[in-house]
Amino acid sequence: MMPNFEYVRPTTVAEVLTRLAAGGARLHAGGSDLLGCLREGILVPSSVVSLSGVAELRGIGELAGGELRIGATTTLTEIASHPLVRQRYPGLAQAALLVASPQLRNQGTLGGNLCQKPRCWYYRGSFQCARKGGDTCYAYAGENQYHCLFGGETCYYVHPSDLAPALVALEATAHILGRGGRRVVPLEQFFLLPGQDFQHETVLEHDEILAEVVLPAPRPGAAGVYRKVRERGCWDFALVGVAVWLARSAGVVEQVRIVLTGVAATPWRARAAERLLLGRKLDAALAARAGVAASEGAHPLAHNAYKVPMLRGLVEEALRSLA
Amino acid sequence: MAKKNERDTKRCHGGVTRRGFLASVGASTVGAVVASRAAAAPAQQRESLEGMVPCTLKINGRHHSLLVEPRWSLLYVLREELGLTGTKQGCERGECGACTVLVDGVARYACLTLALEVQGHAVTTVEGLVVDGQLSAVQQAFVAEDAFQCGYCTPGQVMAAEALLRANPAPSDEEIREGMSGNLCRCGAYDHIVKAVRRAAAARRAGGAR
Incomplete structure (x- = not known):
């Protein structure tokens, strides 16, 4: 059984921040990742601060300018089934529906999904790896079939979230609350590559909380999709996932984001593929070329080169579905 | 098949069950172990009691008030504290589903749920689906x-x-x-x-x- 801890369930964000500032605390939203980390000894907090009593952190609502606000403790099921999400941001609804299992979607939250700890089996196992303060990454020369193609440095895990790429594709912003007030960060900059900081996954300070994510108002002519390949047809993390969001005028691509998951420690923008699409009409041939461009800069490890053709095919397939 | 199960259910409700028998034999053994441990390490025992907090759970329509350690999962409390062993322990990491229960009518893994988190919510276990001896x-x-x-x-x-x-x-x-x-x-x-x-x-x- 995991070590014991003090459990508190505040009702306001201000109380939560006070608890975090005191140190040694970990946030509990859905609990599905936290309890795993506690059992595996990845996290050993002296107190667990439950967010389930903080009503202001939960729910989905339209803002005055047409943006959509999603509270951090909104569940994945609520996101996947919300009429405004399904209608205006179908790629996000698809991504939420492809996370894990119905039970975990009922429990898992937006904030928890974005802030989950790495799933690398060395990190989760009893290896004192670099990310845990040791001096080596065991995956680099070890069993690295589920590890990264891009941005690896000191640590080679992949961000496992399906929501993160869908939200980055939509140009979402993360709203962070701390004792100094609110700061807004483009979600793309919310995640940290190991080269930036190999022991923290996000820009959150220990006394800050991700309060909500805000999506820009939908643009006319915009379309989005999320695709994911996994080893099982259900309940599995993405080997590779891709979120595409694009806006067209008279068939010509004016804006586009192609964001991969399962290939880097952060959601990974396929910028070369994006550049290829801009100013052109999307057809099957262009989709295939964009697939190849999306793999530019990939550095496979010993056992994960299969992800390169996989991501090419997945990007091509996602783009063809929007052509 | 259906008839056989009905008979078994009735017999279980009427008389001694295998589970009940094992539980009662186990309880006396466990009692002896706890007593000897308490004598050997009284400080440890006190420490764990100090870490306990009151918890009120609504399970299958019934209210239960008990002391829990914050780290106890709903699965642990159901099985080990309340004797509701219908909910099974499998992987204890949210991968197998054996511990699935309903919280406010929605499915959730009891192994990844702290007991304290479901206070104020209605929990339904497989035992709660049986009404007047009638399977759902x-x-x-x-x-x-x-x-x-x-x-x-x-x-x-x-x-x-x-x-x-x-x-x-x-x-x-x-x-x-x-x-x-x-x-x-x-x-x-x-x-x-x-x-x-x-x-x-x-x-x-x-x-x-x-």
């Missing part, structure tokens, strides 16, 4: 379709099916497979499980069945 439509359908072999995953499968049908009374086969995708069956009774869910859905829609 889902349970009856699992029996009728032979939707298990060893049966260990069955309480979790039944609860997942119950949640699915409450949210979607007429699921397609694809929706059934998706709705049941959080539950593993090592015996591989999946086709029968899908048939059972289909049968339960029809029985509930026809009315009369719970």
Whole structure:
């Protein structure tokens, strides 16, 4: 059984921040990742601060300018089934529906999904790896079939979230609350590559909380999709996932984001593929070329080169579905 | 099959059950162990009591007030503190679904849920589906379709099916497979499980069945 801890369930964000500032605390939203980390000894907090009593952190609502606000403790099921999400941001609804299992979607939250700890089996196992303060990454020369193609440095895990790429594709912003007030960060900059900081996954300070994510108002002519390949047809993390969001005028691509998951420690923008699409009409041939461009800069490890053709095919397939 | 199960259920309600017998024998042994441990390490015992907090849970319509350690999962409290052993412990990491229960009618893994988190919510376990000795439509359908072999995953499968049908009374086969995708069956009774869910859905829609 995991070590014991003090459990508190505040009702306001201000109380939560006070608890975090005191140190040694970990946030509990859905609990599905936290309890795993506690059992595996990845996290050993002296107190667990439950967010389930903080009503202001939960729910989905339209803002005055047409943006959509999603509270951090909104569940994945609520996101996947919300009429405004399904209608205006179908790629996000698809991504939420492809996370894990119905039970975990009922429990898992937006904030928890974005802030989950790495799933690398060395990190989760009893290896004192670099990310845990040791001096080596065991995956680099070890069993690295589920590890990264891009941005690896000191640590080679992949961000496992399906929501993160869908939200980055939509140009979402993360709203962070701390004792100094609110700061807004483009979600793309919310995640940290190991080269930036190999022991923290996000820009959150220990006394800050991700309060909500805000999506820009939908643009006319915009379309989005999320695709994911996994080893099982259900309940599995993405080997590779891709979120595409694009806006067209008279068939010509004016804006586009192609964001991969399962290939880097952060959601990974396929910028070369994006550049290829801009100013052109999307057809099957262009989709295939964009697939190849999306793999530019990939550095496979010993056992994960299969992800390169996989991501090419997945990007091509996602783009063809929007052509 | 259905008749045999009915007989067994009645016998269990009337007399001594295998589980009850084992539990009572186990309790006296455990009592002796606890007593000797308390004598050997009184400080340790006190420390763990100090770490306990009051907790009120509503399970299958009944209120339970007890002391829990904050780290105790709902699964642990159900099985070890309340004797509700219908909910099974499998992987304890949210991968197998054996511990599936309903919280406010929605399926959730009890192994990844702190007991303290469900205070103020209604928990339903597989025991709660039986009313006056009568199995629910889902349970009856699992029996009728032979939707298990060893049966260990069955309480979790039944609860997942119950949640699915409450949210979607007429699921397609694809929706059934998706709705049941959080539950593993090592015996591989999946086709029968899908048939059972289909049968339960029809029985509930026809009315009369719970």
